[in-house]
Amino acid sequence: MAGRNVRQYLYTNLAGKPCVRKIRKEPKAFFMQSWVPGEHAFWAKGIRPEQEHFADRAMYHLPELMWxxxxxxxxWWCEGEKDADAIRGVGGFATSHWQGAGAATRDQAKWxxxxxxxxxxRLVVDVDQSGCGANCVIVRKRLLLSAGVARSRIRIVAPxxxxxxxxxxxxxGLPLSRFRRPDEARLTAAANGYTAERKTRREFSDWMGRAS
Incomplete structure (x- = not known):
């Protein structure tokens, strides 16, 4: 894959041992690697059989999340690792899933x-024009509810x-206290209306104007 590696995000198991990692390249692109244990341990391209049993459950900063x-x-459950690291940097406990927008799993929600x-x-929503961020946060909320998490514990928040x-x-320089709950009815409508074609056309989703 062409491009320059600019950042890596490590996903570990509960014991803190490496399982998979996401590599970000510039121009913006991502790819996954799996940790292959053994005498000659190494990072291998993609999700390997050695890590398939854990990959769908993997969460960023998992041991810290459990604590x-x-x-x-x-x-805080974010759409991406960069956001989780930013929140962690100002004292919050933050995590993310590695599969990208709208692709979290029920096994991840069960944690x-x-x-x-x-x-x-707190489910952090990305504010974008296409409704992709809205779709992602509504997917995460529905996964939590289907896993059995009480509705009263869940808050959607927007920067x-x-x-x-x-x-x-x-x-x-804005503190976490500045994050606010968006109009969830409009947010849900934007999520339900999201399509890949809409993202390509960069259509405006008007829940944005009421996110703060």
Missing amino acids: ALKAGEPV FLRGNGRSLI PLPHKDAAAAIEA
């Missing part, structure tokens, strides 16, 4: 059943405009 849930601390059941789960994601807002 926060056990302690009853609020946790949030761990702990004492008191942690508030204050004009910032499109958590990383941009934090880089601008």
Whole structure:
């Protein structure tokens, strides 16, 4: 794959041992690698059989996420690792899934059943014109509910405009307290209306104007 590697995001198991990692390249592109254990351990391209059993459950900063849930601390589930790292950098407990927008799994959502059941789960929405971010956050909420997480624990939050994601807002110096709950009815409508064609045309989704 052409391009220059600019960042890597490591996903570990509960014991902190490496399982998979996502590599970001510039121009923007991503690819996955699997950790192949053994005497001559190495990183291999793609999701290998050695990691298939865990890949669909893998969550970013998993051991830290489990600690926060056990302690009853609020946790943030972001669309991407960059946002999770930004929130973590200002003192929050944050995670992400590696599969990309709208592609989280029920097995990943099941992790949030761990702990004492008191942690508030903040689902961070990316503010974009196509409704892709809206679709992703609604998918995550539905996965949590289907996994058995209480609705009262779930909050969808958006970064204050004009910032499109958590990383941009934090880089601008805004605290996490500035994140607000969007109009969820409009957000859900934008999610239901999202299509790949709409993303290509970059149609405006008017929930954005009410996100803050």
